[in-house]
Amino acid sequence: MNKKSLNKRREKLLNQMKDNEIIILYANSQPTYPRYFLQDNNFLYFTGLNIPDAIFVMKRSNGKAQFVVFIERGIPEMEVWEGKKMTKEEASNISDIKTVSFLDEFDRKMQIYLTGAEKCYVNSLGGNLANPLNKQKIFIQKAKEHFPRIAADEAMKLITPLRAVKDKDEIKQLQKAIDITAIGIESIRAQAKAGMMEYELEAILKYEANRNNSKHMSFHPIIASGVNAATLHYHQNHSKIGANDLVLLDVGAAFNSYCADISRTFPVSGKFTNRQKAVYSEVLAVNKAIIEMVKPGITMLELNKKTVDLISDALIRLKLIKDKKDYFKYYMHSVGHHLGMDAHDFGPRDKPLEPGHVITVEPGIYIAKEKIGVRIEDDILVTKTGYKNLSNNIPKEINDLEK
Ligand SMILES: [Mn+2]
Numbered sequence: 001m002n003k004k005s006l007n008k009r010r011e012k013l014l015n016q017m018k019d020n021e022i023i024i025l026y027a028n029s030q031p032t033y034p035r036y037f038l039q040d041n042n043f044l045y046f047t048g049l050n051i052p053d054a055i056f057v058m059k060r061s062n063g064k065a066q067f068v069v070f071i072e073r074g075i076p077e078m079e080v081w082e083g084k085k086m087t088k089e090e091a092s093n094i095s096d097i098k099t100v101s102f103l104d105e106f107d108r109k110m111q112i113y114l115t116g117a118e119k120c121y122v123n124s125l126g127g128n129l130a131n132p133l134n135k136q137k138i139f140i141q142k143a144k145e146h147f148p149r150i151a152a153d154e155a156m157k158l159i160t161p162l163r164a165v166k167d168k169d170e171i172k173q174l175q176k177a178i179d180i181t182a183i184g185i186e187s188i189r190a191q192a193k194a195g196m197m198e199y200e201l202e203a204i205l206k207y208e209a210n211r212n213n214s215k216h217m218s219f220h221p222i223i224a225s226g227v228n229a230a231t232l233h234y235h236q237n238h239s240k241i242g243a244n245d246l247v248l249l250d251v252g253a254a255f256n257s258y259c260a261d262i263s264r265t266f267p268v269s270g271k272f273t274n275r276q277k278a279v280y281s282e283v284l285a286v287n288k289a290i291i292e293m294v295k296p297g298i299t300m301l302e303l304n305k306k307t308v309d310l311i312s313d314a315l316i317r318l319k320l321i322k323d324k325k326d327y328f329k330y331y332m333h334s335v336g337h338h339l340g341m342d343a344h345d346f347g348p349r350d351k352p353l354e355p356g357h358v359i360t361v362e363p364g365i366y367i368a369k370e371k372i373g374v375r376i377e378d379d380i381l382v383t384k385t386g387y388k389n390l391s392n393n394i395p396k397e398i399n400d401l402e403k
Pocket residue numbers: 261262360362377
């Protein structure tokens with residue numbers, strides 16, 4: 001991440017805050033075995049630091065920002081096990097934050113920040129009684145005991161509008177993630193054969209992603225053949241692919257924490273049956289019609305309403321329903337979501353889309369009794385005049401999918 005972007009983001013964040021307000025963003029913790037660390041995207045977005053257990057704090061007073069990032073202190077005896085920790089100088093250099101302190105100084109230094117503060121925004125404050133308290137909530141509890149005047153609020157309120165609008169740098173990284181995913185999908189289509197296990201196709205995707213500069217997936221890939229494609233969040237990927245099956249891929253590689261999210265559906269035999277072709281054509285027509293509608297001013301809710309309308313008509317043509325209101329038996333999700341550092345990124349559903357928003361358009365029809373599930377998903381950038389389909393190069397026309 002370049003320093004200019006990081007500073008711009010922090011400045012925009014500050015502009016959303018009032019005097020005597022603090023925002024505290026926690027990095028994710030180092031997980032125990034198998035030690036697969038993924039950073040908290042809000043922390044990453046404002047600091048550029050991909051290290052566990054750090055904390056970013058920014059306070060606004062007299063219109064000015066005061067900020068610090070706390071990092072783990074390296075313990076020489078642990079180095080042989082864990083390697084070297086990032087130093088203060090390195091952290092400062094990456095984040096362009098001048099004040100870097102060690103975590104063991106957190107309580108003492110926060111005393112200074114909290115004195116006179118009125119409100120404290122924290123990430124991941126959202127409530128779920130089924131979960132244990134996280135570090136954020138424990139901090140707020142303690143802060144309120146010592147400083148009863150302080151109110152607490154969810155930081156996402158301030159962050160969502162910022163993260164929803166992607167800058168040029170972010171679009172580039174998203175495009176890269178999509179292009180890597182395209183290589184994976186192409187390779188899967190070239191190698192898929194009846195009799196293979198779905199997880200073999202998963203292996204091809206992950207191999208191509210890793211080979212092409214993506215360290216991890218955006219989310220656990222869905223590789224669903226036959227009837228499995230009618231289970232929306234099928235993730236086991238453990239069935240044998242049948243000779244006449246359609247294979248539904250809902251997959252994405254991540255690049256520098258930016259997530260692609262693409263769905264394609266193809267016949268493993270290289271030839272659609274008539275019925276599969278009929279269903280596929282209807283979904284493809286909806287996919288294209290909805291993409292055409294994307295422009296500043298329209299809302300995700302409006303796009304979904306139109307999708308329901310178009311799919312209902314299609315379902316009648318396919319003789320699956322007689323009454324339009326029964327559409328939900330074959331189309332149960334909504335047409336898309338914002339996309340960015342999170343595969344389901346932060347962005348408004350009920351407010352107008354703006355240039356710089358990136359959304360998915362992913363209509364589908366799912367007919368379990370016919371072992372057919374079709375979803376076609378593209379990643380769409382909202383531009384000043386309309387849209388740009390970032391996944392335009394990934395084949396979805398019937399001619400291109402048949403061999
Ligand atoms: Mn999606």
